[in-house]
Amino acid sequence: MRRLSAFLLAGLLMSGPAHAQDAGEQAIALGVEALAHYEQGDWGTAYELFAQAEAHYHSPVFLLHMARCRRSEGAFLEARRIFQRIVDETFDEEAPTQFHSAKRDAAAELKALLERIPRVEVVADDSTAVGVDDHRGLSNQVFEVDPGKHVVWAERGSTRRDRVVDMSAGQLRRVILELPPPPSPPPPIDPDPLADWRLPLLVSGGVVTTLGVGSLVAGTITGALALRDEARAEELCPDLECQGSGLAVVERGRKYATASEVTFAVGGALTVAGVVMIVLPFVLSPATGDSELTFDPAHGLRWRF
Structure with missing residues (x-):
C-alpha cells in the first residue's frame, strides 16, 4: 500500500502547480483508502473511493483501479469501457511515466478481458x-x-x-426462441355473384310494375267508358237500329272496349313481369344463383329455385 501511495504521489505531484498538488494530495488520500478496501475484496467501496479520487484529480492510475474493481465485480462491460477510455487517452511528453505504465497495463488487461466477455x-x-x-x-x-x-x-x-x-x-x-405462428387472417368473403345485377333488376322491376299498374288503370278507365257508350247506344238505337249519332256512339264504344282489352292484357303482363323481377333477387340462392323461370300454356308460369 505504501508503494502505491508513493507511486501515486510521484505521478500526481510531478504533473501540476501547487494548487494542483493540493488536489493531488487529497486524491492520494482517497486512493490509499480505496486501495485498502480493494485488497480486502470490497470492490464496490473501493470503486467509489477511486472515483472520488479521480474527481479530485484525474489520473489513469485511478481509472485503472476503477476498471479492475468493475472487472472483479463481474461488470465486464463497464470495466471494458473504462479500460478503453485509458487506452484512448493521449499524454504529452511531460506526462509522468506512471501514466504511460497505466495505459500499457490497461491495453493488456483490456485485450484479456475481451476474450472473457460472455x-x-x-x-x-x-x-x-x-x-x-x-x-x-x-x-x-x-x-x-x-x-x-x-x-x-x-x-x-x-x-x-x-x-x-x-x-x-x-x-x-x-x-x-420459437414463437407460435401468427393467426391466419380470416378468409376473404366471396362476393355475391348476384350483387352486380340485383339492384338494376329491382329498379327495372319497379318500373315495369308501375307501367303494368298504369296500364291496368287505363284499361279500367277505357272499360268504364266502353260500358257508358254501350248504355248510351241502347238508348239511341232501339231494336238495334242505329242512325246518325247512335252509330257514332256505338263505334266509339267499340274503340273503348278494344283499348280496354289491350291495356288490360298489357298491364297484366307487365305487372306479372315486374313482380317477378322484384322477387327474383330475393329467392335466388346467394351461393350459386341457381334458378329457373319457365312458362308453358298447359301449366302457366313456373319458378324453380
Whole structure:
C-alpha cells in the first residue's frame, strides 16, 4: 500500500502547480483508502473511493483501479469501457511515466478481458424482435453481457417468450426462441355473384310494375267508358237500329272496349313481369344463383329455385 501511495504521489505531484498538488494530495488520500478496501475484496467501496479520487484529480492510475474493481465485480462491460477510455487517452511528453505504465497495463488487461466477455446469440424468425434484458435487436444478433443471469426474449406483436440464461466468463451461447405462428387472417368473403345485377333488376322491376299498374288503370278507365257508350247506344238505337249519332256512339264504344282489352292484357303482363323481377333477387340462392323461370300454356308460369 505504501508503494502505491508513493507511486501515486510521484505521478500526481510531478504533473501540476501547487494548487494542483493540493488536489493531488487529497486524491492520494482517497486512493490509499480505496486501495485498502480493494485488497480486502470490497470492490464496490473501493470503486467509489477511486472515483472520488479521480474527481479530485484525474489520473489513469485511478481509472485503472476503477476498471479492475468493475472487472472483479463481474461488470465486464463497464470495466471494458473504462479500460478503453485509458487506452484512448493521449499524454504529452511531460506526462509522468506512471501514466504511460497505466495505459500499457490497461491495453493488456483490456485485450484479456475481451476474450472473457460472455456473448449470447438470439435466434428467432426474421419478423421477430429479440433482445437480452433491456437491450433490443434483430434475430441472429449477438449480445455481449456480463457474467450471470440474463433474460433472453423474443417478441412479435403481443406475443412474447422469455428464457433465463446463466452466462459464465468467456461463454458463447446460442439461444433459439420459437414463437407460435401468427393467426391466419380470416378468409376473404366471396362476393355475391348476384350483387352486380340485383339492384338494376329491382329498379327495372319497379318500373315495369308501375307501367303494368298504369296500364291496368287505363284499361279500367277505357272499360268504364266502353260500358257508358254501350248504355248510351241502347238508348239511341232501339231494336238495334242505329242512325246518325247512335252509330257514332256505338263505334266509339267499340274503340273503348278494344283499348280496354289491350291495356288490360298489357298491364297484366307487365305487372306479372315486374313482380317477378322484384322477387327474383330475393329467392335466388346467394351461393350459386341457381334458378329457373319457365312458362308453358298447359301449366302457366313456373319458378324453380
